[in-house]
Amino acid sequence: MDRVVIMEEEGFNKTLDKGLALLEDELLAVENTPKKELKGETVFKLYDTFGFPIDIINDIAEKRGISVDEEGFTAFMAQQKQRAKAAWKGAAGDTLAARFQSLLEEGTRSEFVGYNSLGTESRIVVLMDEKAENVESLAVGQKGYLVTSKTPFYGESGGQSGDHGVITADSGNATVLDTMKPNAELTVHHIEVSEGSIRNEQAVNMQVSEEVRLASARNHTCTHLLHAALRRVLGDHVKQSGSLVTPDRLRFDFTHISALTPKEIKEIELDVNAAIMANIPLDVAEMEYEKAVEKGAMALFGEKYTDKVRVVAIADNSVELCGGTHLSATGQAGSFFILSDGGVAAGIRRIEAATGFNALNLSLANREELHSIAGLVKGKAGDVANRVKGLQQENRSLRKDMEQLAAKAASSQGGDLMSNVTDIDGVKVLAARVDVPNVKALRDIMDDLRSKLGSGIACLATADSEGKVTLLVAVTKDLNDKFKAGQLIGQIAGEVGGKGGGRPDMAQAGGNNADGINAAFEKLKALVKG
Incomplete structure (x- = not known):
């Protein structure tokens, strides 16, 4: 760490x-x-x-x-x-953004009534197809965009994703796939007609998905608790640099130059969960911007605020300017679990976390994984770490034994291979294929052969079950004026479908054609013969 x-x-x-x-x-x-x-x-x-x-x-x-x-x-x-926001423009691209802008210029507005209610009666004032062109109606299976005079749907803004839900009318029903907020006074619903048809200017009933809204609210409220916990654990230098709140998880970027330690992560999780278990009521109020700042509300550098702002206070834990949707009390969050901590830029860290059922499901999955690992190592869940340490020690001991056996086998094979030595114009040449478990064992055999040869050239080859070839060429130093291992292996490696190189006294090559090993040996002998 x-x-x-x-x-x-x-x-x-x-x-x-x-x-x-x-x-x-x-x-x-x-x-x-x-x-x-x-x-x-x-x-x-x-x-x-x-x-x-x-x-x-x-x-x-x-x-x-x-x-x-x-x-x-x-x-x-x-x-x-x-x-x-180009991500939600979809295929309509700039056309959709331009259409939203024209709606604002035409005076189209929608009142947001979703802080205290998830449903309302309203009327469609603009209906568009996927190309952002005005239409009178949309039929089953068609997607489009609509604006209503008022809406309980929260549009994506302030880092919080948009609401999902349903819109019903006398003529049919539509699923709200996403909700966008191009402007503080305009909310646009991305819909797909699921039954019948939806017509422009008709009365509709709008209902936000309680499950999705509550999941987002859990993550948003815990984002505020996380911000406060980071400042308490790491210091007052911590400031928010960005955030994303979705129903599945939260993401929080903040100023801090180093990776969080396991101890710090644990302290932050305990801090947030303590606030959750305290079930602190949230105090949400609108007030003048200056008064909010005097009250200690944290304003983000680079954000635009109107004269009147919304302040979300969680007792002494947190006071922030925020237009998002929240829980009524911290206990509704259920639990908080940090998924990851990473760097995204110089001096900027990013935490991803889960809350509520998502955090619970992650904990259950982790427990299941722990029990699975415990079964594999034949231990108990509470003693997995010690059992793994014991297995690692066993593995090291077995590996050492195998290396010793391989060394003995190499010495034995080295002696046996000496019968393959041939004399080519006064130069002893040994070329042989051996079966070894790894390259280290091959090198051990080569070291033994060089010692036994005294003066000469040796070439060893091995191939695994998949046909992957390893070639070694060694040239004793007394012959390096005339023969260099790196050059020799470079000339014979092609026979096994590979390339290689190395020092004058030792070189290695790899290939994928085990059938070419004998041809490589013959080519080496031809090169020595000249």
Whole structure:
């Protein structure tokens, strides 16, 4: 683990050096200007290209008496988010995004009523096909997009995925495959008609999937608890750098330069689960932005906030500005389980975790796997580690015994193989095929042969059950002026369908044609004969 931490820090330092060089150039360019402001585009490049933590940029600029163009940075971040939303554009591509924009310009709006209710009566105000073209109706099996005057469906935003559910009308039903939020005032539902037809401007009943919403809420509330736990365990330098909340799991990016240790991961999991077991009620309120910040609410750098914001507080654990959907109390999360911790950029870590039934299912699967391993090693689940250690020791001991036996066999084979020595123009040449368990055993035999030959050239070959060939050529040093093992093996390796090379005294080749071994031997003898 220490090695992993060192590697993480070395990687961070290399990227940091590149980013610092760019930052220094930009600071020098603006420090003598009247405005003394670091451009938002530069800040975004440092953040996006180099994975440069925003906090470091702010701290360095502040020490030089230079401000940071937060509005410019926010604008570039918004553009990046729009590009990221390309994933839900589907085949319609830019056409769909352009259509959403035109809806806003036309004054189309939809009221979100889903914080306190999962269902509502509403009316379709826009109905489109998959190509984003207005239609009067969609029939069974057809997919499209619709906007209603009000909706309980939460549209993908703030890192939280969109709701799923059903929409019913007198003429038919539709499944909501996804919900998008191109703008704070516009929610678009991606649907597939499952029965009958859906018509524009008709009254509909909208019902969000409680299972999907609750699963997302578990992960979103636990994202806030995780953020707070990270700051308590790792330090106040931890700040959110991104997040993703889906029904299946949560992903949280944060500023920290090294990999988490097993001890830290355990502390974080215990911290979050303690808050879950305390069943703390969530306090959600809307208030003025300035008042929320005074209250201690954490605002994310680069995010745009309106004058009035939504504050989600979990007692003394967490106070954050958030527009997402949450649990009413932490106990509804059930449990929290960290799946992984990894680096995504210089100084940026990523944790993936599961909650509720997903966390429970993972724990059950891990227990089942542990019992399976215990059965394989003929031990008990609680003593698997010790049993594996014992088997490893047994394996090392057996391997040592096998190596000793192989060495004895090599010595024995070496003596037997000496009968294959032929004299070619005064040079002793030995070429033989042997059956050995591995390349090391082949080398051991070759070492024994070189000792017995005194002066000469030896070539050994072996092939495994799949026909993979290994060739060794050795030339005693007194003959290296005339013959070099690396050159010889390079010329004969083609016979076994391979290539090779090495030193003047020892060389190795591999191939896949065991039928060519004898031809390789004959070619070697021909090369020695000249």
